[in-house]
Amino acid sequence: MAAFGTVFMPEMAITKFENGEWTSTKNVPSDSIPMHPGAHVLHYSSTCFExxxxxxxxxxxxxLFRMDQNVKRFQQSSELLKLPAFDAKQVEEMIVNIVRQYADEVPAPPGSMYVRPTHIGTEASIGKAAAPSSSSLLYVLLSPVGDYFAGGAKPLRVLLDETGMRCAPHMGMIKSGGNYASALGPILSAKDDVQADQILFCPNGDVQETGAANFILIDGNEVITKGLDTSFLHGVTRDSILTIASDMGMTVSERDITVDELLERAAKPNVEAALSGTAAVLTPVGTFIYNNKEYTVGSGEAGATTTKLRHALNDIQWGNAEDKHGWLVQV
Known part of the structure; x- marks a missing residue:
């Protein structure tokens, strides 16, 4: 089976911002886009995606699951990167129409069709290091995917890093390629040095997020995660999991948590930790690595509450449970 996210539908939806306005949406082959080598995105990283x-x-x-929230965050990322503003309705129609075109290719559960809206600055100007791109390209790619963890979601090994950050603090809430690139080097070093699967960035002891997912701690009936600020991504899956936990009667605490508190709680037998994201949904963490020492999280295995929350979210997405929050949009 092809690696997750490497197969694409033959066409994508696209629109351009030129001369102060957006063009009508059209479908084009998804294997290429015309771009000048001096395009703003290639030099100054004016790019965001969903x-x-x-x-x-x-x-x-x-x-489609929670499309409105993804488009809202897409608008926010574009605004913060000073890319041309776009109309949410046009982008939602682009997503719905291209998914409808390839409806027959949407896999059955646990597979799905991954939807990747992308917005890039295209102005050919290498003199605009301190100015935004006056033109841009917005497109929607589709990739049919299977289960992210085809062999089962084994508990992850996560390095706690107090010295670095995933990205600049004011950029954390932007879903931009540069943020992922800046985290890549430390993640690869952690894999080589201590066989970690991911890094949980905790600058000055403040537990934030990993290189590609939000972090959630579960202690009995309480779900704890960092409160929203500009330093990390405002995950749609994170929000969905917290809403489901509240629906189940759990206590949801969005607040700062220190590394010291995290390790103290991890020693308790009923504690669980997990990473949340669109691809992996809710993935258990079994081990923390800190100052060359390993700390088992709870039992070290996928916990019952993590599994329950993951299944509850999947059941809504797959149509096996009531969608009482109106998260699903039929195409």
Whole structure:
């Protein structure tokens, strides 16, 4: 089976911002885009993207999950990067129409159609290091994917890093390629040095997020995660999991948490930790690595509450449970 996110539908939806306005949406081949070598994005990283999924239900219907929230965050990222503003309705229509075109290609659960809206600055100007791009390109790619963890979600080994940050503090809430690139070097070093699967960035002891996912701690009936600020990504999956936990009667605490508190709680037998994101949904963490010492999180295995929350979210996405929050949009 092809690696997750490496297969694409033959066409993508695209629109351009030129001469102060957006063009009508059209579909073009998804394997190439015309771009000048001096394009702003290639030199000054004026790029942001989103990741959401379309799911096939048992009745054959295709449903997008929380598209409105992803488009809202997409607008926010574009605004903070000073890319041209776009109309949310146009982008939602682009997503719905291209998914509808390839509805027959949406896999059955646990697979899905991964949807990747992307916005890039295209002005050919290498003299604009301190100025925004006056033109841009916005497109929607589709990639049919299977289960992110085809062999089962084994608990991850996570290095706690108090010295670095995933990205600049004011850039954390932007879903931009540069943020992922800046975290790549430390993550690869952690894999080589201590066989970690990911880094949990904790600058000055403040527990934030990993290189590609939000972090959640579960202690009995309480779910603890950092409160929203500009330093880390405001995950849609994170928000969904917290909402489901609240629906189940759990206590949701969005607040700062220190490395000291994290390690103290991790020693308790009923504590669980997990990473949340669109691709991996909710993935258990079994081991923390800190100052060359390993700390087992709870039992070290996937906990019952993590599994329950993951299944509850999947059941809504797959149409096996009531969508009482109106998260699904049929295409």
């Amino acid at each position: 990741g959401l999924k379309a799911f096939r239900h048992k009745d054959g219907g295709i449903y």
